[in-house]
Amino acid sequence: MGTKNNSMLFYTCSLIEFIGRTKKKKRKEVVGLLGRDILERIYEYADVLHCEPIEKVAAEFIEECQIKDGIFDNEADCKYNVPDYWTIGEVYERLIEDSYSDEDILEGIWDVYHSWIDDSISDYNTDFYYQPRDYIAACYAKGYVL
Numbered sequence: 001m002g003t004k005n006n007s008m009l010f011y012t013c014s015l016i017e018f019i020g021r022t023k024k025k026k027r028k029e030v031v032g033l034l035g036r037d038i039l040e041r042i043y044e045y046a047d048v049l050h051c052e053p054i055e056k057v058a059a060e061f062i063e064e065c066q067i068k069d070g071i072f073d074n075e076a077d078c079k080y081n082v083p084d085y086w087t088i089g090e091v092y093e094r095l096i097e098d099s100y101s102d103e104d105i106l107e108g109i110w111d112v113y114h115s116w117i118d119d120s121i122s123d124y125n126t127d128f129y130y131q132p133r134d135y136i137a138a139c140y141a142k143g144y145v146l
Contacts (some may be wrong), residue, residue: 006097008046009105013096014098015042015049019058019082020122021085025070027092027122031069031113040106054085078124091121091129091136098137110139120145 016034020027031039038061042049049057061067075082092112100108112118117140120128128136128145139145 006093006102006105007050008043009096009109010089010093011046011050012039012043012089012109013092014063014072014086015054015058016092017085017088018054019062019067021070021075022058023062023067023069024073025067026072028113028118029070029072030067033065034061036066036106036110040067043106043109046067074084074122074124078122082124083129086127088121091133094133095121095136095140098133099140115140116143 005136010088016027016030019025019034020030023030024034042061062090096105096108096112099112117136120126120139123129135146
């Protein structure tokens with residue numbers, strides 16, 4: 001549906017993942033705490049933000065949004081190799097691209113992260129996050145893992 005390989009969306013999703021890991025928050029919580037306006041700013045300025053170290057950018061948004069430490073630690077719970085935040089960012093990017101039109105990308109970010117699929121992608125003890133993109137999009141469209 002959307003533009004394939006949307007680098008602004010890829011960066012936005014990877015930053016959400018990075019913040020979630022840093023602050024031990026579910027990714028839907030991160031999206032909620034950032035809010036729609038800041039998500040839009042991250043997305044719109046991703047081409048500039050990506051020039052800075054992601055740690056610095058994340059720290060600035062964590063401070064601006066006063067994101068406190070949580071207890072969700074899917075990295076520690078992982079029994080296998082933990083996928084890096086770029087890998088998981090790409091999973092979300094592709095899902096949003098495949099499920100929403102270019103005009104609806106920001107709504108797609110909000111909807112995908114606030115849906116059931118957030119827990120499935122964040123469970124690194126399953127093979128769900130590295131399934132083919134069309135399968136993940138089909139699951140999202142149906143509302144459950146097929």
